[in-house]
Amino acid sequence: MKHAAEGAMREWASEAERFQLRACAAGAAWRLGEWDEVRRLASPDDASLVSQESDSYSCAEAIYDMEIARALLALTSSTSPEAVVRSHCDNARAALVPLLAATSAESYAHAYPHLVRLQVAHDLQAAAPLLCVPSSSNLVRVDSHDSVVELFDFWEVRLSAMSASLQAQEPVLALHLSVRHEMLARAMASSGAMRGGVESHEGNDIDDGPSSSVRGLKRGLGQAWLRLAKSARSAGNLQSESSALLQARLYDPTRATLASAKMEWAAGHSHDAMARLRQQRARLEASLPDRPSAEEREALGATILMLARFSCEAGELETDEVLAMHNKVTELCPNWEKGHYWLGRFHDGQLRDALEAATRREVEVPGTQPGQMSCPSKRVVPPKERERKKVEAHATYLAPMIRCYGVALHRGAKHAPSVMPRMLTLWLDYADKLSQAEAGDLGSLGNLDKAERLRQPHEAMSKVVAMLPLRIWLPCVPQLVSRTCHRDDQTRKLLLGLLAQLLAEYPQQLVWAVIPVALSTNPERKRPGEQIVAQAKQHLLRKPGLEVLRAGASLIAQLRKVCNDEAIDKGIKRVSMKSRFPQLYKLTGLPLVIPIYANLTATEPTGGAGVSVSPFSDDAPRIELWEDNVDVMGSLQRPKKVIIRGSDGQLYPFLCKPKDDLRKDARMMEFMTAVNRLLRRSPNCRRRRLSVQCYAVTPIDQECGLIEWVPNMVQLRGIIKGYWESLKLPFSHNDVKTRHAAVMALPPHRRRVELANLLQAFMTELPPVLHLWLMDQFGDPSRWFEARLAFTRSCAVMSMIGFAVGLGDRHLENILVNSGSGSLMHVDFACLFDHGLNLATPEQVPFRLTQNLVHAMGMSGVEGAFQRVSELTLEQLRNHREALLNVLSTMRHDPLVEWKKRNQREDTSGRLDSEEADKELGKIDKKLKGILPTHGNTPLSVQGQVQHLINDATNVYNLSQMYIWWMPWC
Numbered sequence: 003m004k005h006a007a008e009g010a011m012r013e014w015a016s017e018a019e020r021f022q023l024r025a026c027a028a029g030a031a032w033r034l035g036e037w038d039e040v041r042r043l044a045s046p047d048d049a050s051l052v053s054q055e056s057d058s059y060s061c062a063e064a065i066y067d068m069e070i071a072r073a074l075l076a077l078t079s080s081t082s083p084e085a086v087v088r089s090h091c092d093n094a095r096a097a098l099v100p101l102l103a104a105t106s107a108e109s110y111a112h113a114y115p116h117l118v119r120l121q122v123a124h125d126l127q128a129a130a131p132l133l134c135v136p137s138s139s140n141l142v143r144v145d146s147h148d149s150v151v152e153l154f155d156f157w158e159v160r161l162s163a164m165s166a167s168l169q170a171q172e173p174v175l176a177l178h179l180s181v182r183h184e185m186l187a188r189a190m191a192s193s194g195a196m197r198g199g200v201e202s203h204e205g206n207d208i209d210d211g212p213s214s215s216v217r218g219l220k221r222g223l224g225q226a227w228l229r230l231a232k233s234a235r236s237a238g239n240l241q242s243e244s245s246a247l248l249q250a251r252l253y254d255p256t257r258a259t260l261a262s263a264k265m266e267w268a269a270g271h272s273h274d275a276m277a278r279l280r281q282q283r284a285r286l287e288a289s290l291p292d293r294p295s296a297e298e299r300e301a302l303g304a305t306i307l308m309l310a311r312f313s314c315e316a317g318e319l320e321t322d323e324v325l326a327m328h329n330k331v332t333e334l335c336p337n338w339e340k341g342h343y344w345l346g347r348f349h350d351g352q353l354r355d356a357l358e359a360a361t362r363r364e365v366e367v368p369g370t371q372p373g374q375m376s377c378p379s380k381r382v383v384p385p386k387e388r389e390r391k392k393v394e395a396h397a398t399y400l401a402p403m404i405r406c407y408g409v410a411l412h413r414g415a416k417h418a419p420s421v422m423p424r425m426l427t428l429w430l431d432y433a434d435k436l437s438q439a440e441a442g443d444l445g446s447l448g449n450l451d452k453a454e455r456l457r458q459p460h461e462a463m464s465k466v467v468a469m470l471p472l473r474i475w476l477p478c479v480p481q482l483v484s485r486t487c488h489r490d491d492q493t494r495k496l497l498l499g500l501l502a503q504l505l506a507e508y509p510q511q512l513v514w515a516v517i518p519v520a521l522s523t524n525p526e527r528k529r530p531g532e533q534i535v536a537q538a539k540q541h542l543l544r545k546p547g548l549e550v551l552r553a554g555a556s557l558i559a560q561l562r563k564v565c566n567d568e569a570i571d572k573g574i575k576r577v578s579m580k581s582r583f584p585q586l587y588k589l590t591g592l593p594l595v596i597p598i599y600a601n602l603t604a605t606e607p608t609g610g611a612g613v614s615v616s617p618f619s620d621d622a623p624r625i626e627l628w629e630d631n632v633d634v635m636g637s638l639q640r641p642k643k644v645i646i647r648g649s650d651g652q653l654y655p656f657l658c659k660p661k662d663d664l665r666k667d668a669r670m671m672e673f674m675t676a677v678n679r680l681l682r683r684s685p686n687c688r689r690r691r692l693s694v695q696c697y698a699v700t701p702i703d704q705e706c707g708l709i710e711w712v713p714n715m716v717q718l719r720g721i722i723k724g725y726w727e728s729l730k731l732p733f734s735h736n737d738v739k740t741r742h743a744a745v746m747a748l749p750p751h752r753r754r755v756e757l758a759n760l761l762q763a764f765m766t767e768l769p770p771v772l773h774l775w776l777m778d779q780f781g782d783p784s785r786w787f788e789a790r791l792a793f794t795r796s797c798a799v800m801s802m803i804g805f806a807v808g809l810g811d812r813h814l815e816n817i818l819v820n821s822g823s824g825s826l827m828h829v830d831f832a833c834l835f836d837h838g839l840n841l842a843t844p845e846q847v848p849f850r851l852t853q854n855l856v857h858a859m860g861m862s863g864v865e866g867a868f869q870r871v872s873e874l875t876l877e878q879l880r881n882h883r884e885a886l887l888n889v890l891s892t893m894r895h896d897p898l899v900e901w902k903k904r905n906q907r908e909d910t911s912g913r914l915d916s917e918e919a920d921k922e923l924g925k926i927d928k929k930l931k932g933i934l935p936t937h938g939n940t941p942l943s944v945q946g947q948v949q950h951l952i953n954d955a956t957n958v959y960n961l962s963q964m965y966i967w968w969m970p971w972c
Contacts (some may be wrong), residue, residue: 025064028071033176035183037078044071062097066119069094073126074177077133078184084134091127095120108784111691118170122177125157129181133188150185150215154222161229167689168237175230182226186219224254228261235265236685256282256301260308272316279309303334307344314348324348332406339413343421346406353399353428360391393439393456396432401458404429408466415474415607419679422478423888429463430485433493460492467500472507473617476604479504479515480672484892486519486530498530502537509538509547510595511602511618513554518702521558546593553592557625558702560586564642565660565706570634579632579644592625596646596654598710599698603675623648643711655711662832664707667699669893670807670831676889677803680878687874694799695820695827714821718772719814722854722972725771733768742966757962764971770857779821789824791867794859796825798871801849804828805951806879806929807890808922810838812850813968835922843965851955854972864952872948880944883930890926893919 024043031039073090076082098116105112132149157178164170227250234242243265250258259282266275286302294302310327313319319327328348331341364380383391407421436456475482482501488494505512516538519531535551542548564583579587595601595618604617629645641659648654674694681687701707726733745756776793780786804812811833818827838845856863879886932941937950954960961970 021068022061022064025067025071029067032071032074032180035180037075040071040075044068044075062101065097066094069097070122070126070177073123074180077126077130077181082134084130087130087134088127091123094123108782109788111788112784114165114170118164118173121160121164122173125160125174126177126181128153128156133181133184151218165689166233166236166685168233168239168242171233172230175226175233179223179226179230182219182223186216186223189215189219220253224250224252224257227253228257231261235268240265240269256286256305260304263308263312267312272312276309276312276316276318279305279312283309299334300338303331303338303341306334307331307341310348311344314351321352337413339410339416342406342413343410343417346403346410346421349399349403349406350424353395353403356395356399357392360388360395363388389435390439393432393435396428396435396459397456400428400432401462404459404462404466408462408469411466411474412469418474418607419477419676420882420885422474423481423885423891425463425466426478426481427888427891429459430488430493432459433488433490437488437490437493457492460496464496467496471607472504473604474607475500475504476508476617477675479512480668481888481892483515483519486534487526494530498534499537501534502541505534505538505551506541506547508618509542509550509554510593510622510624511604513550513594514558514597514602514700517551517554517558521555521562521703523704550593553589553594557586557589557592557594560589561658561702561708562706564632564644565658565702567642568640568660570640572640575634575636577632577634577642578630579628580630582632587628587630589625590627594625595622596625596648597656597698597700597708598654599671599696602698602700603696606679621650623650623652623654625649629653657709657711658706659709660706662707663705664699664701664709665704665893666834667709667831668701668707669890670809670834671696671699672892673807673886673889674803676886677799677875677879680882680885681799681875684874684878687878690795690871690874692795692799692871692875694796694803695825697827712818712827715818715827716821717815718817718819718854718972719969721775721819722771722814725774726768729771731768731771738764738966754959754962758958761958761962761971765853768971770854772854772858775819776824776858780824790858790860792823792825793819794867795871796827797851797855797859798868799875800826800828801851801951801955802872802875802879802948805848806876806886806926807834808836808838808925809834809849810836810841810845814972817850836925841965843963845965845968846960846963847955847957848951849955851952852961852970852972856956864956869948869952872952873944876948877944880930880932883927886930887923887927890923891919893922 028040028043031037031043069090073087073094076086076090098119101116102113105116132153161171161174164174227246231243231246231250234240234246247258247262247265250261259278263275263278266272266278283302283305286298286305290298290302306327310324310331313327314324325348328341328345331338332345335341362383364382367379367381404425407425411418411421479501482497482504485497486494486501488497501516505516516531516534519527520535522528522531535555539548539551542551560583564586567582570577570582601618601622605615607617625646626649627647629647631645633643635641635643635657639659639661641657644656644658646654646656674696678693678696681692695712697712698710699707700709723733725731741760745753745760748756776790777786780789803809809828809831811830812828816828816830818829819825820827833841851864859868860866862868928935932943932947933939934942934947934950936954942950964970
């Protein structure tokens with residue numbers, strides 16, 4: 003970049019253009035450490051130009067870059083006072099003012115690059131007190147080590163809060179590297195080494211000098227280069243990653259080797275990656291002292307762990323050898339979360355393989371007679387034998403898996419979203435099988451009958467429950483509540499005790515999840531619910547939370563009456579709460595949080611057992627009073643809209659919905675919340691700010707509940723019909739009905755083609771208009787672009803989620819658009835699990851992708867951002883298939899009302915597995931494996947699956963088969 007900028011300077015005649023190119027070259031020079039070039043390029047002979055162009059938008063960035071280069075130049079000079087660095091940093095900030103003023107009015111995303119530049123200036127100025135010292139003190143002294151560590155910790159905190167993209171992190175990391183290099187050079191000069199000479203090679207450790215400050219500075223430099231390499235890898239920039247790793251190897255060869263092995267493995271060079279790791283392991287073990295330091299143990303443990311993972315995936319070692327390597331890692335680093343997590347993953351894999359073998363209906367039996375040894379026969383495995391094998395597999399591998407996962411979660415909560423549901427599901431399912439076995443339902447267990455290991459998984463889980471902080475269990479509350487009627491006494495006792503502790507610790511939030519169970523009309527579910535509340539009250543004796551439980555029970559009972567009130571005449575659109583629901587109206591000043599999504603969703607934990615930060619906001623608004631007006635909706639179920647006035651003075655509307663099993667909607671919100679977590683963890687998804695709009699759904703009975711009313715949402719149907727009317731486009735319900743009925747009266751062999759022709763005619767007569775709303779709603783070009791991008795991305799994310807769970811009935815009233823951001827939100831999840839195929843007119847498309855949606859995405863249509871975001875979202879869904887299925891597995895023990903209607907064997911108490919839930923989860927499992935029923939049983943790639951889905955969703959013949967008032971032409 004430096005040479006390109008200097009070459010261009012010779013071609014440009016304008017002084018302003020030459021100044022911008024000089025600033026660019028100076029930025030490249032200080033990144034390369036060529037300070038003589040920086041001095042030449044940043045010479046202050048352009049003061050008049052800077053003054054003349056200081057108000058120019060085009061030169062603002064150049065002035066900033068030049069001032070940063072001059073500040074760094076002053077920093078590297080032992081004679082420059084701190085005030086000089088501060089002055090240059092102030093000039094750099096001043097140059098950014100017009101840029102920030104222009105971009106901040108558009109959006110935060112547009113202003114973010116300039117905020118990064120401000121962070122560069124701030125971090126640079128923060129380093130000045132340590133480097134701008136009198137020359138007699140000879141630089142970074144040993145007694146300033148604490149200040150250096152404090153500065154680096156400060157930098158690390160700020161880096162962790164930044165965007166993980168390479169574009170955002172590179173300027174900051176480049177500055178940090180430059181400052182660290184200067185500190186290292188001065189520290190080595192102070193220790194008697196040659197200034198600026200850092201001679202090392204891959205076989206040396208990180209320290210060649212006697213000073214501990216030198217060791218720390220080298221290690222910090224290595225970590226900074228590795229962070230830059232990681233950002234480059236996330237951005238797919240392999241050349242930058244390789245360059246950063248080469249630099250990191252000079253200062254931290256051990257960790258640089260690990261990163262290089264990871265890069266080679268990702269590139270498909272598995273043999274080279276493992277060979278590199280074996281060499282490093284041998285070197286580290288040979289040089290390991292009798293009493294190694296924590297750093298030395300961690301370096302060896304990380305090497306062995308990566309080698310174990312790669313060897314297991316490549317199948318190059320036996321299971322016992324891989325297990326020994328994992329155990330060696332936990333011995334070397336007993337407090338390392340990652341070591342215990344991957345050991346748990348290994349045991350989890352063993353259990354998965356054993357369960358897969360146990361479910362086989364046929365096994366091969368080798369021949370025993372002469373001449374038949376090479377011709378094995380097949381034996382059918384009886385069902386009870388298969389179940390006994392499952393019990394044996396759980397008894398062998400489940401306890402060590404639970405112990406390892408528990409220790410990992412105790413050390414850190416990074417993997418909690420995936421580990422917790424998986425661990426609970428396996429433990430609860432095993433306890434259920436064990437209960438059947440002890441009851442004799444599975445026949446004799448043979449050698450397992452008196453084995454103590456049958457109860458080891460339960461003992462391991464009991465220790466994990468006692469070990470982990472309560473907040474880490476919060477995302478699993480729906481799963482725990484669904485299993486309160488568990489058949490095993492010990493398991494049920496542990497579950498109820500855990501839920502009671504959670505309710506006592508977080509009563510304001512969990513009252514909405516637990517109290518409805520205690521008020522259930524099903525006696526078998528009501529009994530454990532009452533036990534949970536009673537135990538929680540024991541924990542809360544003489545504490546404020548006790549009043550929360552009492553108020554919660556009264557409130558939920560009154561809300562049920564509002565939901566189920568059917569005596570309101572159909573012509574009445576509004577009633578008075580004070581007169582019709584006086585008991586609810588009197589419930590004021592309640593110590594309960596308002597049940598909106600933000601108040602009921604716990605923040606993700608960031609630590610292990612020491613987590614002390616509250617998972618919920620301390621100032622969440624409480625229920626202060628109720629607005630008197632209750633609106634009665636005109637739909638079939640006649641839901642009521644009630645409004646709560648919160649303790650913050652704001653109004654919070656809710657929909658009290660009767661005659662609808664909202665547990666489906668609630669499970670869908672849990673699923674979407676889990677997907678949002680996955681999208682935030684993916685660099686590609688996080689950079690695009692991918693997410694799906696969630697809202698609170700609070701079931702208070704099997705067939706009624708509360709739904710949060712999200713503000714600023716507009717139905718697509720209203721938008722489209724409004725523009726049809728304003729543009730005077732001919733739309734008549736009677737005309738559509740008549741023309742459609744005429745086609746449906748045709749013989750079957752003509753009907754398919756004529757329906758497609760009719761659909762295309764409607765699409766021509768009623769052209770897309772949704773793009774006009776985006777243009778009118780977001781008049782500023784930058785806001786319009788951001789809104790259109792948000793619209794496209796949210797449509798893609800929700801399309802993939804909807805496909806995965808079989809979401810149907812996506813008519814125009816069930817899709818809403820945010821009038822402030824342009825993003826889409828879906829409502830009404832009653833038609834889940836491909837139920838659309840069972841409608842009178844079976845649905846033929848996987849999701850809605852009609853002409854209004856496609857046209858609003860811009861010129862590229864579905865082939866641009868929509869397709870790419872769909873691929874990224876589906877990739878996350880497929881990569882975390884088991885974790886997402888575990889979230890939905892709650893339904894296996896909390897079956898829906900409709901499942902009971904079509905299968906009388908369904909157990910509404912939840913004691914038995916739901917047969918219908920197993921069928922539905924099996925469908926989702928196949929989809930997330932890449933198998934589409936309409937395209938055979940061969941798994942498709944992510945890209946291939948997305949392309950098939952888009953083709954199916956936009957196929958004119960599929961759309962023409964949809965229910966006519968689904969309005970497939972819109």
